[in-house]
Amino acid sequence: MEKVVLAFSGGLDTSVCVKLLQEKYNMEVITACVDVGQPKDEIERPAQVAKEIGVKKHYTIDAKHEFAEEFIFRAIKANAMYEGYPLSTSLARPLIAMKIVEIAEKEGADAIAHGCTGKGNDQFRFESTIRSGSLCSIIAPVRDLSLTRTEEMDYAKENSIPLPSDKLYSIDENVWGRSIEGDILEDPMVETPEEAFEWTVSTENAPHKAQYLAITFNDGVPVAIDGKKMGALEIIIECNRIAGLHGIGRIDIIENRIIGLKSRENYETPGAILIITAHKALEQLTLTREELKFVETISQTYSEIVYNGLWHEPLREDLDCIIDNMQKRVTGVVKLKLHKGSIRTLGRESPFSLYSEEAVSFEDKEMDQREIAGMVKNYGLQAACYQRVCKKD
Ligand code: ARG
Numbered sequence: 483m484e485k486v487v488l489a490f491s492g493g494l495d496t497s498v499c500v501k502l503l504q505e506k507y508n509m510e511v512i513t514a515c516v517d518v519g520q521p522k523d524e525i526e527r528p529a530q531v532a533k534e535i536g537v538k539k540h541y542t543i544d545a546k547h548e549f550a551e552e553f554i555f556r557a558i559k560a561n562a563m564y565e566g567y568p569l570s571t572s573l574a575r576p577l578i579a580m581k582i583v584e585i586a587e588k589e590g591a592d593a594i595a596h597g598c599t600g601k602g603n604d605q606f607r608f609e610s611t612i613r614s615g616s617l618c619s620i621i622a623p624v625r626d627l628s629l630t631r632t633e634e635m636d637y638a639k640e641n642s643i644p645l646p647s648d649k650l651y652s653i654d655e656n657v658w659g660r661s662i663e664g665d666i667l668e669d670p671m672v673e674t675p676e677e678a679f680e681w682t683v684s685t686e687n688a689p690h691k692a693q694y695l696a697i698t699f700n701d702g703v704p705v706a707i708d709g710k711k712m713g714a715l716e717i718i719i720e721c722n723r724i725a726g727l728h729g730i731g732r733i734d735i736i737e738n739r740i741i742g743l744k745s746r747e748n749y750e751t752p753g754a755i756l757i758i759t760a761h762k763a764l765e766q767l768t769l770t771r772e773e774l775k776f777v778e779t780i781s782q783t784y785s786e787i788v789y790n791g792l793w794h795e796p797l798r799e800d801l802d803c804i805i806d807n808m809q810k811r812v813t814g815v816v817k818l819k820l821h822k823g824s825i826r827t828l829g830r831e832s833p834f835s836l837y838s839e840e841a842v843s844f845e846d847k848e849m850d851q852r853e854i855a856g857m858v859k860n861y862g863l864q865a866a867c868y869q870r871v872c873k874k875d
Contacts, residue, residue, distance in 0.1 A: 483510045484592040486621060489582050489608065490515050490540070492528035495597035495624050497643045498634045500535050502623040503595055505641075511595075514541040514585050516578040518549045519657025519715075531644050539589075543581045546657060550714035553577055554658050556802060557788070559702040559809045561758050561765075561781045564789040566735050567747065568754035570659025575604055576793035579611035586618050593619045600625040603740050607791030614794040651678060657718055659731075659751035670746045674734060681726045681750040685823040688729035692821035694828070695724065697760045699816070702809025704757055718753050725752030728820040740790055756825060760816040763827040768811045768834045780805060 486503055490496045490513035503511045515528040525542060532540040553573045556562075562569050586594050594612050598605035600622075609620055624634065638645055652664040662678050676684060698706035704717050712720060725731055731752030736744050765777060780801055787798045814832025818825055840846055 483508065485510045485512065485589060486593040486595050487512045487514055487582055487586040487589060487591045488595040489578060489597070490528050490532065491520075491597070492524065492531045492646070493597070493649075494631070494634055494638065494645055495599065497531060497535070497645065498629070498637055499595060499597045499623045500532070500537060501637070501641045501643055502627070503621070504536065506627075507621065507623070509593070511537050512539045512541070512585070512589055512591065513537050514543060514582055516581045517542060517544045517546055518574040518577060519546050519719075520655050524655070527646065534644055541585055543585075545577055545581055547713075547715050549574060549577055550657060550718055554718060555703045555714055556805075557658070558704070558757055558761055559805050559812075560784040560801070561762060561777070562785045562788055563758070563781070564785045565737050566733060567737060567749055568659055568751045568758065569785060569788050570656055570749070570751055570754065571654045571661050572603065572607065572789050572791070573658060574656045575607035575791060576611040579608045580615060583612055583615040583618075586616060591618060593621050595621040595623065597624055598622055600628065601739075601741070601743060603789070603791065606740050607793075610791050611794060657715065657722075659749055659754055662748040662750070663745065667746055667748060670736060674748050678748060679732065679750055681722060682732050682752055683727065683729045685729045688822045689727070690822075692819050693724065693728060694817070694819050696815050696817050697721075697757070698814070699761065699764055700813050702761065702805070702812040704760070718757070721753035721756045723753075725756040725820060725825070726750070728752075729823040730820060730825055731755040732823075756818070756820075759825050759827065760818060761812070763816045763830050764812050764814050764832060767830045767837055768814065768832050769808065770836065773808060777808070 486509045488496065488499055488503060488511055490500070492515070500511055500513065503509045513528065513532045515525060517525050529540050529542055557569060557573055564572070582594055594616065596605070596608045598608060605622060605625065612618065612620055650665050651662050651667060654661040660681055662674070666672050667674060667678070696708050697704050698709070703714070704721070705711060707717065707720055731750055731754065733749040733751065735747055737747045739745055765774065769777065784798065784801050787795055792798065811834035813834060814830060816827060817829035819828050841849060
């Protein structure tokens with residue numbers, strides 16, 4: 483019997499996959515759940531379900547710290563956002579796939595399987611990572627059989643596959659954010675019901691009193707809140723908690739998927755919005771005009787690479803090198819005010835600040851204003867020429 487390692491979440495798609503791989507593909511199934519900060523029951527349930535449906539070996543891999551340090555922190559330094567989405571799901575996929583490859587190697591498996599459908603982005607992200615790290619064949623049972631959600635439900639019922647009962651929407655959650663799709667949300671004109679949200683309160687229910695806080699950055703990544711030092715994972719969790727409390731980080735967009743489909747996506751990413759807002763504020767203080775312009779370009783390319791599942795593309799590593807070098811000066815403190823869904827930057831300071839209060843001051847006598855006259859005189863030379871030439875016509 484051939485051996486297959488399945489990336490297993492215990493949800494509908496992957497649960498159906500277990501049975502399909504056993505019955506239709508006639509394989510020995512090993513399941514693995516990679517913990518990137520899902521809720522506790524989403525880590526415990528797969529182990530239980532795996533047992534119930536006759537899986538002999540199940541792995542639970544804790545990759546939360548690695549996710550925070552090696553993936554989320556890179557995304558923060560790059561201000562990574564795709565069409566307004568902080569890439570929570572996208573960033574986790576290569577890490578999950580890498581862990582599955584490790585298990586497949588250890589188990590001497592013949593194949594790796596995933597539960598992605600043929601319409602989504604994750605099939606690209608999983609498969610490109612797997613192919614970068616392994617020669618195993620890849621099986622995608624749901625896509626292979628072109629199953630619809632209803633067909634999957636029927637198959638699950640027929641085969642007494644246990645399903646999470648209370649899930650109305652398709653939800654993907656990790657420490658960087660929560661994605662909510664499906665059901666009535668597929669109608670882009672339907673307002674997302676309050677019950678879909680778990681990490682954030684509505685602006686109406688957010689506290690009337692504003693919260694002031696200071697985030698300290700070191701080399702482009704957050705290291706302390708209000709002076710209290712924290713590790714990568716801890717600070718992300720804390721930022722989610724604080725910003726969520728003030729109704730920050732709800733995102734409702736029409737997103738362009740890799741295959742070109744437009745999809746309606748809801749996200750809750752309070753920590754990501756808070757941290758990236760503060761990070762950008764510190765960059766304004768410490769990077770030059772030229773760097774800031776380039777940072778926008780890098781951010782756009784970096785985000786597309788991540789979204790498109792090309793984590794192992796060398797350009798991503800090249801960009802990380804430039805980013806790391808620039809971020810050495812993105813060190814300092816940002817003061818913020820959170821109130822009813824809004825974040826305001828109140829202040830920023832850094833030992834690498836390029837801002838000079840003396841130079842910009844109206845009271846300054848150091849810079850002789852007359853010296854600038856020459857610089858101003860020929861400014862807009864081409865525009866002036868153009869206007870003259872056109873008037874002559
Ligand atoms: N559209 C996002 C992405 O491709 C999130 C998908 C999340 N999936 C879900 N079942 N909610 O990264």
